[in-house]
Amino acid sequence: LSLSTGDFSALESLFELSAARCLEDQVAISLPSLRAGTLTPRMLSLMAKLRRTGATVAPEAGSARLRAVINKGITEEDILAHAARLFESGWQSIKLYFMMGLPTETDEDLEAIADLAVKVLQCAPRGMKRLGVTVSVSTFVPKPHTPFQWEAQIGRDETLRRLDVIKARLAPFKKISIKWHEPRMSWLEGVFSRGDRALAPVVERAYELGALFASWVDMLDLAPWEQAFEDRGVDPHPYLEARPLDAPLPWDHLASGVSKTFLLRERERALEGKATPDCRYGACTRCGACSEMCGEPEIHVPGVKPRVNLPEPEWVASLRENAPEVELNAPPKAREELTRRDGHYRVWFEKTGPAAYLSQLELANVLERALRRSGLKPSFSAGFHPMPLISFGWALPVGVESREEWFGLFLREAASLEAIGSRLDSALPEGLHVTRVEGLGPGKKIPQPVSEEFLLTYLLPGDEAARRVAQWREFMASETFPWFSVTKRGARTMDIRPLVISVAERSPAELAITFCWRDNRYASPLKLAAAVNEGISLKDFTLTKLRQIFE
Numbered sequence: 001l002s003l004s005t006g007d008f009s010a011l012e013s014l015f016e017l018s019a020a021r022c023l024e025d026q027v028a029i030s031l032p033s034l035r036a037g038t039l040t041p042r043m044l045s046l047m048a049k050l051r052r053t054g055a056t057v058a059p060e061a062g063s064a065r066l067r068a069v070i071n072k073g074i075t076e077e078d079i080l081a082h083a084a085r086l087f088e089s090g091w092q093s094i095k096l097y098f099m100m101g102l103p104t105e106t107d108e109d110l111e112a113i114a115d116l117a118v119k120v121l122q123c124a125p126r127g128m129k130r131l132g133v134t135v136s137v138s139t140f141v142p143k144p145h146t147p148f149q150w151e152a153q154i155g156r157d158e159t160l161r162r163l164d165v166i167k168a169r170l171a172p173f174k175k176i177s178i179k180w181h182e183p184r185m186s187w188l189e190g191v192f193s194r195g196d197r198a199l200a201p202v203v204e205r206a207y208e209l210g211a212l213f214a215s216w217v218d219m220l221d222l223a224p225w226e227q228a229f230e231d232r233g234v235d236p237h238p239y240l241e242a243r244p245l246d247a248p249l250p251w252d253h254l255a256s257g258v259s260k261t262f263l264l265r266e267r268e269r270a271l272e273g274k275a276t277p278d279c280r281y282g283a284c285t286r287c288g289a290c291s292e293m294c295g296e297p298e299i300h301v302p303g304v305k306p307r308v309n310l311p312e313p314e315w316v317a318s319l320r321e322n323a324p325e326v327e328l329n330a331p332p333k334a335r336e337e338l339t340r341r342d343g344h345y346r347v348w349f350e351k352t353g354p355a356a357y358l359s360q361l362e363l364a365n366v367l368e369r370a371l372r373r374s375g376l377k378p379s380f381s382a383g384f385h386p387m388p389l390i391s392f393g394w395a396l397p398v399g400v401e402s403r404e405e406w407f408g409l410f411l412r413e414a415a416s417l418e419a420i421g422s423r424l425d426s427a428l429p430e431g432l433h434v435t436r437v438e439g440l441g442p443g444k445k446i447p448q449p450v451s452e453e454f455l456l457t458y459l460l461p462g463d464e465a466a467r468r469v470a471q472w473r474e475f476m477a478s479e480t481f482p483w484f485s486v487t488k489r490g491a492r493t494m495d496i497r498p499l500v501i502s503v504a505e506r507s508p509a510e511l512a513i514t515f516c517w518r519d520n521r522y523a524s525p526l527k528l529a530a531a532v533n534e535g536i537s538l539k540d541f542t543l544t545k546l547r548q549i550f551e
């Protein structure tokens with residue numbers, strides 16, 4: 001659920017009403033980055049009964065002083081009590097989310113991040129086997145329409161220095177790990193967060209220079225961005241600096257409803273460390289959003305009333321009365337029911353258009369949700385964290401389309417091949433389309449393809465496409481083709497020539513390439529294409545899987 005779930009005042013009744021159904025279908029409810037104290041003990045117990053996902057708490061700042069500056073409204077006691085309840089309810093690892101580089105931050109505030117993580121760790125009962133606390137830190141990026149829209153953002157070097165302060169303080173604690181948002185990414189986000197129209201040509205130029213998928217750390221390369229800033233004559237640094245309070249801002253013509261007068265007042269209070277209470281539970285602080293309460297001269301939205309905590313309506317009360325009882329202390333639902341395997345299938349599908357940009361992990365999530373919507377009953381794995389029994393063939397690289405993908409599926413209630421195909425197809429999002437379903441034997445093993453055929457299409461002028469095609473001819477004429485790559489397991493050199501069986505020229509700019517994946521030797525076809533056509537940009541060609549070939 002969303003980041004602001006904890007602000008929904010009817011969360012507890014909604015949660016109770018959904019829990020029985022979620023329990024039945026092994027649906028996890030995950031509440032990311034909740035404000036400490038928003039989960040009641042009963043909600044925590046219910047969540048613990050469902051498929052357990054990670055628990056994230058967002059203190060955002062380590063010291064009470066800095067939490068007051070950002071108006072976080074939670075005390076250290078709240079955070080520790082929340083962590084203790086999570087541990088008592090069975091969570092063994094907790095993620096704590098913090099920001100670094102907040103206005104007025106000092107090294108003491110950074111050390112307080114580490115100290116708070118240690119105190120959270122100490123809330124765990126003794127003897128927890130998989131106990132762990134993860135400190136996740138992002139660089140603060142000032143945003144428009146907030147009290148900090150005039151503040152400076154810390155630079156990349158300063159980000160690394162501040163990270164070191166936290167790391168050094170946490171070094172003795174082996175059960176606390178630290179993760180951080182890539183500082184180069186935060187730098188780029190900072191430029192665009194408070195950018196203006198001068199940046200539009202920079203985005204276009206960076207795209208031309210091959211800056212694709214920049215929000216993925218492994219694809220982030222600042223070189224084309226820096227080149228683009230230079231080519232378009234834009235200095236990125238002023239975008240990260242503090243802005244004069246009376247300077248016109250690029251978003252001044254956009255009305256969010258909250259007045260600039262209020263933002264200035266809040267900024268002043270923040271810098272003095274004065275908290276502003278939440279108007280849902282206290283007095284109106286005249287932000288300008290509700291015309292009837294506010295009385296501020298800058299009223300942008302007439303007729304908007306504040307959303308306050310109202311008494312529970314009758315219909316919710318009646319739903320609650322009729323909801324199936326969830327017995328917290330009941331033994332876990334019989335595993336045999338969920339793990340039963342009544343049918344085994346291979347579902348063939350196409351992955352095209354926007355779906356080509358779903359990663360393998362995202363695809364697995366999409367399919368799991370589509371299965372629920374379709375009403376089909378997947379079998380689950382046994383164990384602590386039951387998962388639907390879905391398996392895949394070779395992972396398709398992101399951005400590559402496929403006319404022939406498949407996944408293996410066990411159902412705990414068998415259905416006809418037609419019913420599986422049509423029910424699943426109607427539950428899939430744009431770009432995913434079931435083409436056929438075949439029945440498989442009861443064993444877990446599914447035959448894998450020994451080779452696959454792809455269509456490589458160059459989006460280049462004739463001469464350039466011809467040069468790239470010639471490189472493939474040379475490749476096929478060679479005996480070996482050593483390819484150096486760096487993977488998570490380190491650097492390696494591999495002969496990729498045996499991985500290509502044939503290359504057929506379908507047109508001057510189209511090649512049908514058959515790759516060989518025998519003996520479990522596999523490399524991403526996208527990377528193989530980039531290895532043969534050295535220096536080619538991802539936007540200069542497309543790759544589509546045409547078919548899979550079995551023994």
Ligand code: SF4
Nearest residue numbers: 279284285287290306
């Ligand atoms: S009651 Fe309305 S105008 Fe007053 S602080 Fe809340 S949202 Fe703003």
